Amino acid sequence: MPAVPSSGSRGPSSLLSTLESFPASRDAIRPTLKSLLGFAGWNLFFGLRAGVDNSAHIGGLLAGLCLGSVFSRYLNADEDHRSGVRNFIAIGGAVLLLIAVLALRHEYKYPAHAAVSPQQYFDAIDKANSALAKEDFNAAIPELQKVVAVNPRSAEAHYLLGSAYLGAHQPDAALASFQRALQIKPHYTDAESGISMARSEKQKIQDAQDASRNLLK
Secondary structure, three states: OOOOOOOOOOOHHHHHHHOOOOOOOHHHHHHHHHHHHHHHHHHHHHOOOOOOOOHHHHHHHHHHHHHHHHHHHHOOOOHHHHHHHHHHHHHHHHHHHHHHHHHHHHHOOOOOOOOOOHHHHHHHHHHHHHHHHOOOHHHHHHHHHHHHHHOOOOHHHHHHHHHHHHHOOOHHHHHHHHHHHHHHOOOOHHHHHHHHHHHHHHHHHHHHHHHHHHHHO
């Protein structure tokens, strides 16, 4: 009996569409089908959480539906025909993967003009994470500045830098970093919360300064 593909490669609707032609009884398929439908439903439910982009889950299901509707035609085909289809899919998948890798390398290539080497960049990430874990915000700031300088399009890097500034009681710098993170990644809830916290911290400092001036009068 041919193996049933996982939900990552086929959508639940495509499985339903091929149930009639699958060379096995419904009772044999039903437990696996329920498991796949439950897994797909859980992924969609998990994607409803704040900060999670559900488009990848939906795109995977739609892609699985389209692929399943095509591949289902060859379930009962002769072995030579199925072998040709498998070879075509393997070659096509390899070509698409190569194109994706080249596109990603071009999009996210390490800047040639960067002031730090790739090793220094990763060392800065490790040092920043360690400093943040110890709440040593002043030590984390210069390391995160290196990270942001090399990877200015990372909303997460700007957010972490903003958090370090906020912990070091530098609300103006924190506000700028959080706002930059939100520009890169709209609806970034952590950055939105950071903006509120930075503004609140800024107001507290302003109130303290005003109180000090009133005492000196």
